[in-house]
Amino acid sequence: MDAQPKDLPTNPSTPTRTARARPRGRGYASGDARRTRILNIALQEFAENGYRGTSLARIAERAELTQAGLLHHFRSKQELLVAVLDLRDRMDTEHLDLGVLPLGGAAALDKLAELAEHNRNIPGLVQLFTVLTGEAVTTDHPAHGWAQDRYAMLRSGITASLEAGRASGELRADIDPPAVAAQVFAMMDGLQLQWLLDPEHVDMATLFRDYVEHLLRRIRA
Amino acid sequence: MDAQPKDLPTNPSTPTRTARARPRGRGYASGDARRTRILNIALQEFAENGYRGTSLARIAERAELTQAGLLHHFRSKQELLVAVLDLRDRMDTEHLDLGVLPLGGAAALDKLAELAEHNRNIPGLVQLFTVLTGEAVTTDHPAHGWAQDRYAMLRSGITASLEAGRASGELRADIDPPAVAAQVFAMMDGLQLQWLLDPEHVDMATLFRDYVEHLLRRIRA
DNA sequence: CACAAAACCTATTGCACGGTAGCTTTGTGA
DNA sequence: TCACAAAGCTACCGTGCAATAGGTTTTGTG
Known part of the structure; x- marks a missing residue:
């Protein structure tokens, strides 16, 4: 199952x-x-x-x-x-060196799209994060702090990449890196949720790739 | 609190x-x-x-x-x-007549942005849906069917609006209504999640409005 | 005013839970 | 080979849980 x-x-x-x-x-x-x-x-x-x-x-x-x-x-x-949670965090940050080496913005977003495609094969793990993060919204949940930190880290990682891309002239100068970062992960999580609930009708990987492509078209210099 | x-x-x-x-x-x-x-x-x-x-x-x-x-x-x-859940569904569909009268695509999306702004004032309710939907990803959860149905309904509502907008020439002919519908709600939910975890740093209403505006710029005829 | 139904109570059942105490077994390094 | 720590066990505790049984009180209506 x-x-x-x-x-x-x-x-x-x-x-x-x-x-x-x-x-x-x-x-x-x-x-x-x-x-x-x-x-x-x-x-x-x-x-x-x-x-x-x-x-x-x-x-x-x-x-x-x-x-x-x-x-x-x-x-x-x-x-x-x-x-x-620690185990997963370690494995993920190993597998996806995101944040470690600040890729240019476009490359980082592409990497995320790849991640979404990879995630199709591991619904169990996707569900772990979705379920636990939902539960952890509650302030007294044992994973509350973890969830907060995790998103802060994810956002700051992509934010850095976007800023690097902007600095190198790859991306437009008028973009708002932190805002885009939050939106990117929001789209990813939201699609994961709908996909888990209804895999037949929601193809998260494709929908996310589509989002990233349109986004890049907009923020590219 | x-x-x-x-x-x-x-x-x-x-x-x-x-x-x-x-x-x-x-x-x-x-x-x-x-x-x-x-x-x-x-x-x-x-x-x-x-x-x-x-x-x-x-x-x-x-x-x-x-x-x-x-x-x-x-x-x-x-x-x-x-x-x-029934109570909330009834109240929401009353307050937001979305789906009942199929607005043109742009108007529907704008209404959603308004909803996000309204949601700022009722974090408790936002949390209800976020927490329960997360839990309900589990197949044996009592609200599993409810969550599935809810998203199916939400998506089909917006899909209809987008199709109407496309038919009337308000929106481009080459858009993919069901895909956009899924993405819009994904963005909304994802931003809500991050906002609940970190209200200081994530302004979901503004970020969602921003997303909708860029989206409209893209899909408008 | 009677009476029937709704509202609400006390008491209890049975189970599942996380966690502790204290014992026995097993493997390994000196 | 032997001492010692890790590994694992049985037994138990206290609590909290949803749900049931069967009673008493309240309330509207004919």
Whole structure:
């Protein structure tokens, strides 16, 4: 039924310990494997039922250990959520080096269109962000701060790219980078939402690509 | 803290009974008042905590009756949610006659920009839709069908307007009404989300108006 | 005024939840 | 090989939840 974000790289080459209080470089191979396993299952469950709709017991069951055993690795439900979000953030910013190297505006927007196309193949992940971000609008939600920071980062990344493009003369001088940045992500998220609800009738990747092309036509020098 | 959608019109002129099994036109005035009271409180709670995060007990407490008393008016939590959504749908389609009278494309889009400006004053309601729609992406959510239908309706409304505008020669002949419709609501929702998370930095009304203006410049004949 | 229905209550059921305490097992480095 | 920490277990606690059962009070109408 759902897109299985299967086989996260277990990163067997890097013996980097999960940052713990313990300074020693000991480490259990099976422990790390379990942790990644749990994280992936938790991700799917959070995506499917939201934070509040997900139970630790169910995650534990699917990971083939007891709920108490799960809480040995993640001391609370909230800690587990944060771990999932961190994991995704790290993987995404790796995969999409957006923000790291400030591409020219046009290239950055094109990259986003590519991302939308890629996202067609991983509805489960798209749903994770859509569901959690919606929930996190609530001020007391454990992921509220995360959602705020995430959008701030995304916007500032594209804003920087647009400003670079403007400086290099690639883009018009009279554009408003922060405004465009907010609009671009708004379009992306909104289309994702409609796509998740009705994949047959809403082709988000194409619609987003279409938006970006018209946008570029407008802001290009 | 939150926008209070105060004093729904009790509709005292219309003696129309809430459709019940009972055909008799008896009715308790206090009963209807209670019901609207409950609906408004439930709306706020659902907006604040989502469906899964809201408890009947809390709603009941705020409405000054017991949880069992609440369930006398709405036989289940799900029934209460549906009632809230129905209420909002009715009120919105009244206030914004969008879809009823197919305005020319430009006028319809302008009306939407006005709606975005109006929404600035009712963050609580905006949050209701944002939170619930996010939750409802999940297939087994009680509001899943509602969300699907809602977007289908919204899109088809604007699509019709755009087609009318195209037919009358107001808009270009080569536009793609369903695509534009999806994009317009995507932009609106996406901006609402960012605005709810960070009202200081994202001015959704202005950003949406800006989008609509550029869009019109592009699709106008 | 009687009576029937609506409004509302108390009490309770049964379940699911997150989290803690404290034990046993397992793997590994010295 | 042995000590020790990680891994994982059973058992349990307290709470909160939606919903039901069955009663009492309120209210409008004939």
